[in-house]
Amino acid sequence: MPNPSPGRKIRVALLFGGRSSEHAVSCVTAAGVMNAIDQDKYEVVPVGIAKDGQWVLSDGDWQQWALNAGEMPEVRSGSETVRLGGGSGRTGLVVTRPNEVPRELGDVDVVFPLLHGAFGEDGTVQGLLELADVRYVGAGVLASAVGMDKHYMKVAFEAAGLKVGPYVTVTDKEWRRDPQSVRDAVGLLGYPVFVKPCRAGSSVGITRVESAEGLDTAIAEARRHDLRIVIEASITGREIECGVLEGRGSDAPRTSLPGEIVVQGGAHKFYDFEAKYVEDNAASLSCPADLPPEVIAEVREQAARAFDAVSAEGLSRVDFFYTPDGELVINEINTMPGFTPISMYPQMWAATGLSYHDLIDELIQLALDRPTGLR
Template structure:
């Protein structure tokens, strides 16, 4: 029998369009002889809608967007009426808040349905850059100096916060604590640029982080697995712009990706060790992309992990695995298998004292 796959995409997030592109790519790689594919679209208003079953890959993202008048079922109502999920496994293809941050994962846990990727804790901690860095510190992972603060703290003590920022060495990178795809991130060299960057970041989150820049190569590595994760080859990013921003990732195609990265085996081994350590300290499962800086003297500094990295065939994570010997369709199959494996393990847990 075919496995019933619910492709969950869209979302009430600044990365809504990125998610649609990912969903389109996944439909083009899924084996429709093996999977029964159902689109589950979350609108920008946060409404969950189940569309007609897909019998072939979609050609445009317009085919993945539909309104209530075209939709046979609202997912939440369907589940309440049937007291079960209509799917064997959910494949969340959501980026950013309200999808990659543990919120949707929590709902899927309550529904007790298998789903691809990281659980509640890993998703939430991986989305919040501050919590992530605090956990990295516990794990003893080398990282760049940083400070963080909330909007209320900024409003009550701007000069004090700016003084702390000055203690970091420019360039500084100002980021919303909870967002991905480089949305809301700015580079600052001067006090004026820093203040402007903070204002931009606060448009996307109530908490922001200011990091000291690292003079080094940007290198990434994929992690795949559950309790025994394995790592891919390393890949280097060489953006034409000052840093790897949203446009570089998704629009202008100007960034060069060098896979495998030209690095000594000792550096790649260190990255692999650190990537697995980060994966485990966050209690990750399924999929993670670990991002690093490698300095001129071959010091490895972890920047962050992404618990739902870009997932089109041209995205770094699938490309890293392609160069490791795992094709895009095979990667999707393995992630689905890991989701079912993790869910089966959870079903062994006992929820009463007897």
């Protein structure tokens, strides 16, 4: 795919919404980017993906996608459908309506997939963009798939020498065939445990289970979002996060100062969906985290190692527990972290000296510098 010609704006297609349970979070992320992106440098083409999978053209009013008074924004299906690869070439966007001549929107230089969860953050959209030979922001197919899967990311972390906590992965067939064996395996972890959908984010479908009596209900909730689930032993420790940004050219990954999530308590026993997105004062970020200098250095080194372990590109947020005995236990990597101006990833980079505006620009430039295909 050729580079954008000099003297014109770079055309950026923002993809948001999507088919996953994190649809609304994706819309809120898109609102932040639409509001902050350099309109003098970039021509933005907002494309929403409805919950039924239809791609629709947005009018670009970022405020309609913001989180207003707790109301969750949603992309609605319409009579017009946006398609990629139509018109003059594979990188073109075209709008179609039944019984009408397609309307070409022209080529795009780069796609910014602001999608969270399944069918967006898991390698599916990335594969589509690779087939269309379109540059895009963020991780490729493999890294997106591994980073979305709470089981296989742990496998990759362990192979890279990173410490993970005790866990059990439960497939659909295992649960249907022999639920008692699953209950017994979880009992060996010791309570409390966290029951999670294997391939979901934003704390959707996650339940903290205090005793065996609550396990089946928590498993049923997780299985509403993913028939594969992971059940993790509770780890006592501070929640530490670190932002990772791909290096230019052959440079090593860059890391932000670590931040610490502080949940204010009350109704929140952990950093759940409401604490992240709905209640303004439920949680806060302390950045840089109050840690000894050598621990800060270790967090950053391990975050970069986790980024490389899954072959990530563009951006990632890596989450750790820092235990009372001074040990770092990696929790997960998020290859498309929350990306509103108040999300943890941009806040950590702002504390490190890279503003939200400049972070958006850097991610787009990284995507433009990177070829499509095998690399």
